[in-house]
């Protein structure tokens with residue numbers, strides 16, 4: 001990796017602003033229902049503390065629209081972090097200004113301070129330079145361990161680096177290592193699986209992957225647009241008619257570049273979008289006018305699994321069907337098994353794809369689960385992420 005990390009700096013006696021992604025799911029009572037994102041930052045935090053730093057943690061939570069709102073407070077997150085770290089985590093009721101400055105000034109080496117929700121200030125998302133300078137004033141160094149927000153040029157991610165030296169934390173380093181290898185130097189055969197609801201969400205990724213992979217497998221709702229592009233009727237399926245010409249182009253592009261593009265040959269259809277709807281398996285040229293395709297069929301699953309069997313690099317983003325309903329989860333499960341059992345370096349991104357893997361208990365068989373859905377997609381599109389570009393070069 002060509003970016004400096006926390007291994008490259010000395011932190012003794014330094015105040016370190018660490019941008020973390022603590023946008024965790026929380027129930028109505030304020031209980032954190034999944035703390036993966038918090039525990040994932042512990043190696044970075046512990047390392048910095050061991051090196052003699054004091055930590056000032058910045059994060060966002062939810063989508064507050066009009067300034068401070070108690071339901072979007074990070075205070076419960078600070079409490080939870082404290083129990084995970086096994087040490088006190090102080091809390092500042094604002095992320096900039098006198099309250100934050102006094103709390104940061106008072107920090108001793110080895111102490112941790114969590115700032116209130118960065119997005120209580122609209123300047124955060126506007127990348128306002130005065131606000132960024134206010135954050136920078138709290139610390140001597142900036143560390144970015146929030147890959148999932150690094151595709152956005154926000155003040156705590158990008159703006160702050162204009163005022164402080166900035167390096168990657170361990171989580172960020174891991175993301176850049178795995179995704180970077182897939183983008184620049186993948187071991188072959190390199191097979192990508194793209195699914196999920198809509199083509200329009202992932203056009204850029206599909207187009208870029210087509211220039212890199214040996215095989216591209218397309219399933220999920222977006223496959224319907226490709227099925228339509230082949231001239232078949234898709235009935236009442238989720239389809240994007242305005243994207244059919246693009247799907248045709250991508251099919252042609254795959255042909256000229258010699259990339260194996262695998263589309264479903266059969267699908268599971270139902271007349272209702274419901275878990276208990278009667279369903280049947282049909283070939284893609286036999287979808288009835290009242291039917292909708294909600295999963296890839298067994299022949300498609302088998303073909304996809306075969307394409308994955310000898311892959312050396314696999315990138316997967318997007319479920320193969322409506323996996324939330326058991327009747328339409330089989331394609332996703334089958335592909336998850338194939339990815340999990342392959343010898344490939346496997347990289348999975350996307351909130352729903354990761355949820356699907358967890359549902360079938362295969363998440364720990366994946367080489368790298370990317371924490372940032374949108375950020376990992378942009379990375380795979382070949383885009384430069386502003387939060388990454390802003391880190392110091394090696």
Ligand code: ADP
Nearest residue numbers: 196197220221293294318321322350351352353
């Ligand atoms: P990810 O979060 O992994 O990037 P997406 O958000 O793009 O994935 O897509 C996931 C959603 O797509 C799921 O809610 C799933 O139910 C839906 N989906 C998958 N296949 C279909 C389909 N054939 N018809 C309608 N929705 C689908």
Ligand code: MG
Nearest residue numbers: 350351352353
């Ligand atoms: Mg999703």
